[in-house]
Amino acid sequence: MTNLHAEQLEQALQLHQSSTVRSLIDGINPADLADLMQHLSLKAQLSLIEQIDSAALVMEFLPLHSQHQIAEAMAPQQLVKLISAMPSDDRTDLFKLLSPHLQRFVSLHITEEKRAQIQTLARYPEESAGAIMSSDFVVLSPELNMQQAIDELRRMTTDRETLYLIYIVDELMKLLGVISLREIIQNPPEQKIKNVMRTDLVTGLVTEDQESIAQKLSHYDFLALPIVDDAQHLLGIVTYDDAMDVVQAETTEDFLKSSAVASSPGMSIKTAPILLLYRKRVFWLVILVFGSLLSGIGIAHYEDTIAAHIVLVFFLPLLVGSGGNAGSQSATLMVRALATGDVQFKDWLHLLGRESLVALCLGGTMAFAVSILGYYRGDMMVSVVLALSMLGIVLMGCLIGMSLPFILHRLKLDPASASAPLVTSICDATGVVVYLFIASQLLL
Amino acid sequence: MTNLHAEQLEQALQLHQSSTVRSLIDGINPADLADLMQHLSLKAQLSLIEQIDSAALVMEFLPLHSQHQIAEAMAPQQLVKLISAMPSDDRTDLFKLLSPHLQRFVSLHITEEKRAQIQTLARYPEESAGAIMSSDFVVLSPELNMQQAIDELRRMTTDRETLYLIYIVDELMKLLGVISLREIIQNPPEQKIKNVMRTDLVTGLVTEDQESIAQKLSHYDFLALPIVDDAQHLLGIVTYDDAMDVVQAETTEDFLKSSAVASSPGMSIKTAPILLLYRKRVFWLVILVFGSLLSGIGIAHYEDTIAAHIVLVFFLPLLVGSGGNAGSQSATLMVRALATGDVQFKDWLHLLGRESLVALCLGGTMAFAVSILGYYRGDMMVSVVLALSMLGIVLMGCLIGMSLPFILHRLKLDPASASAPLVTSICDATGVVVYLFIASQLLL
Known part of the structure; x- marks a missing residue:
């Protein structure tokens, strides 16, 4: 429906049928009109902005890059009128993007009060209250x-x-x-x-x-x-x-961090350049290689044990994976609880105690399940190795997952960087060593 | 500071020093007073609620379980006064928790208008607009x-x-x-x-x-x-x-799902019973075991190849892990973009095309890196196997991660269930097969 609407509107705007335009946008809320505008050509957008009374209100609901495009394309005199009618915080954000030439023009032609407001608001650093505050009080x-x-x-x-x-x-x-x-x-x-x-x-x-x-x-x-x-x-x-x-x-930023994607304010996976998406992801992927290398080194160290009991390899992904999964759960619970203010850093010891109990229950359940599998696939001894390893791996995974956000915080890093992939990589390497150490002790 | 404040307040309330109480809570915002109250004993809470004019306002900022505790402990006649002064949506939420005996008492003693409001609001199902709307318009x-x-x-x-x-x-x-x-x-x-x-x-x-x-x-x-x-x-x-x-x-729910923790409205990791936390986590951990078993089966199938080239095991965590990590990134980007409305399901094919390009870049980078490692640790042929496998595994990982949320949506499941652990498990199994298949073809 929106697409059809947009097509009709585009046509009417191109043909300068202002009464049709009016009937098409009549009664549409500014927020919806802004959505609709994003399906129009720049030329049609300009013509629409000229025709509507609530242009400044519609502008507020457009993404900043669209506002910028329109501002640069319209007659400077008209831009002055439009930008004057915008609320002071949005006005300043747009002003900061304008070309130096347009900035000068706008500065010269808006009221002195508004010029002073822009100068004041533009002074505050990104991410500060000053950068989002409005002077319209x-x-x-x-x-x-x-x-x-x-x-x-x-x-x-x-x-x-x-x-x-x-x-x-x-x-x-x-x-x-x-x-x-x-x-x-x-x-x-x-x-x-x-x-x-x-x-x-x-x-x-x-x-x-x-x-x-x-x-x-x-x-x-x-x-x-x-x-x-x-x-x-x-x-x-x-x-x-x-x-x-x-x-x-902020939530989107934490979300992406939870899967080891670097944050990028306002990035859309629909429109962001491929290379930007690549850059946001490759960093952690390469870093995590080193975590996996540790797992590889652990495996290489126990090569003899593996060669003697090739059945161990069959259970390797299962054991190691369970530790990583349990650890990811712990880390995410913790990161989110910190973000919502549900827990503070001083609660850490208390939480670690609780987490140990949960981990024991989880590990016990998983150990029981895997020991049955081990008995059928191997023998009694393999079954014991698997159960002990599983218990140890899940316990360690949970404690690593719970502690990592705190350690990052102590190192003055963002606790949200304790992503599932990072926790998984660390738990994998630990899990390999725990598993193969227990196996080498009990099976040889 | 809050703790000290709370201790002084507790003491003053116990000793009925109402002027001290007044001076301690003077000028405190209701939201902060509610925070403070949670450090007090139930007895002190009751005494405080009796003494302050803005009791109903403070109640709104308390968690529902604290409201309930206070309501059940106070004199019924006083509860009627308090609950009458609360806004209609909060009043209804509290009313629904009261014991049948208290519900009857309150119903009998509040105004007819408010009784009717409660009856109306209590009728709407959880999660519907009716359940959170207020009659105070x-x-x-x-x-x-x-x-x-x-x-x-x-x-x-x-x-x-x-x-x-x-x-x-x-x-x-x-x-x-x-x-x-x-x-x-x-x-x-x-x-x-x-x-x-x-x-x-x-x-x-x-x-x-x-x-x-x-x-x-x-x-x-x-x-x-x-x-x-x-x-x-x-x-x-x-x-x-x-x-x-x-x-x-809703965000917390999505967050926990992203690491395979079942959602639980209002659950706090600080206070939730250990067994509840256990139940919320064990389901997915056990389910994911089956994913890992598939990896194990893949490994077992190529046992001969592994036995002949034990060096392959060294690189197994690295290759398989990279696929899982890249897949988690894709899934999280997609789940979050769906949640914020940045993309719709109709964009899927377009996004899949873009993701393939990103995946090729990521896979290419990773393949180059791992081929150097492979050359040093093994030989030229191992290096080729590793590069080809890495490219294939990262590509598949990204496409799986991107597609899973859509498939879940099609199956009428929540796309947010495409958690990092689930994606990792699926990518692991796929990765094992891709890697060992390529190795078995090129190395034997």
Whole structure:
């Protein structure tokens, strides 16, 4: 349906049938219109942007690279109008991508206030609160009463929904309190803001990590978090929708790391260049070769044992694989629990104790199963070797999987790098040695 | 610091020093107070709940099992007061856990309206929009003007922030439109709602899956989504903070699945019973044994080749492991892209083509590396066998990893079950056969 819609729209735009265009996009939500636009040619996109009133709103929902393409292709004068209507955080992100020539043009033609906003916001490092905060917040003085506040808000021309939390500041923009629009509406008209506003403020520091800001928003269920400098001056706000985007991006990063793919903000497997995908994956694949080499060295060391009991090779993948699988489970449980804040690093010893119990149960079950297989395929002695090895391998796998995220954290590395492939490689090498050592002791 | 704070608070509560208690909790945000409460004894929790005005708000931030514990321990009459002040969705969740005796008592003593709400909300199945929606929404008639709307809102006694989106309904609660509080404030006082309200509504169906509701909220950046029945009657709303919780829970589920741990909503590795953790993990571990057995069978089949060229065993973990690692990467990239909506199932063929190119690059790199190792450890022929095997194994691993999520989807299973351990097991078995087949052809 979307494809058909897009084709009709493309045609109507090419033929300049503005009434058809209007009827096709009538009542479509900006977010959906942005989706639709991505099926259009650049020429049609430009023509559409010219025709719609909510162009700035639609732009926000487009991926940054599409915004950039459109901005570079449109008439500079028109771009100034469009970019002026965008919210300050999105405006700054787009501005930073423009060619130097266009940046100069836009700077010259937007209002002084907006130019200053861009300069301020562009200054903050990536991944900091400053880089995602918006300047579209509403401030009032503590001395106003509720009726005056409503009158003031009524005069403001913003079309953003950021006026539900109103920040109360002094003349130097120092943050004093916060009041919600609900409280302004529901308190008696002559009541003063300073008597109602909440002063137990939760704020974010402008240099704070985005992830920590997003966690605060989600922890307190806030609509927006005020961002301040060291002296408590209000610089901007981060809204819940931006926080949701941050959470989604961070989660994808952790997800990819869990299978040893290097993170790449905003990378799409549908459109990313083949060589980028290659680069994101080859690093860990090659690193992991060394882990496997250790397994090979372990095997080579016990070559005589293997040659004498070739049946051992039959069970090698099973035993070694089980250790890796159990270890991956432990590592993922741990990495995710750390990411959601369910556990902290100080819980490690306690968790290691619990994990040992779980591992004993898992190892016991697996040992029992494999010992039966061993008895049928080999003999009683093989069965004992398999059961003992399985128990040892699963136990070690779990403890390695549980410990690796903590060790990485201690080494100031990201615990999420304790990926399933990494854990598997380490557990494989350990498993080979445990298995063949036990076999060499009991079978010769 | 929290621990010290908790100890002081515990003591003050035990000794009934209410002024000390007050000074200790003064200015603490309800979310933080809930965190603090979890360090207190049940007795102290009860005493604290009795003393604070915002008890219902604090309850919302407590985990459900703590809410339940407190509810069962407190005086029934007091519970009625507390549960009445909670938002309707949380109230219903707690009510469902109460003992039959307490349920009867609460039903008898809360208002008729709230009893009806509980009955309605409790009816919807888990994981549906109905199960997380709230009845705390605000409706107005389309005939009111802005001033009348403000007067109406002022009279409402809600202390919830859910009145920023106001739903416009007819006498039968059929949803006609939506207007934001900002629009009510900023339009001329005599303007009628029906001339301003938006009618291009995005709604959720009461039977719709929670995950789909959360995706809509995040896609459109809405504060809340109205939930309707088939005939467009407004039944409730789902707010952005509930959507964030759903996203977090679903992500954790996918994460655990990615390492073959069965999902368990709300399970914490810190507190879950050992046997529950065991059960969540043993199923896949045992299943994966069969995958490893296939590897073993492959090895057994080529026993003669191995016996003749024991050097092959040295490289077995390396080759087979690389296939599993590359396959895990592919599967995780795919599962995550499906979860975030970045790719759809119809993109599969296109993606398979791209993946083949990436796999060729990865396999080529790995083949080159392993052929050098093979030359030093064995001879020219071994080196050729290794290079060819590596290329084939990585290529197959990637294609298996990319295809498995799609196959699971076709079989009506969750694509996220294409876990790293599962992919690794399948790739291992395939890898063994590819490697030893090539070796048996070229080396004998």
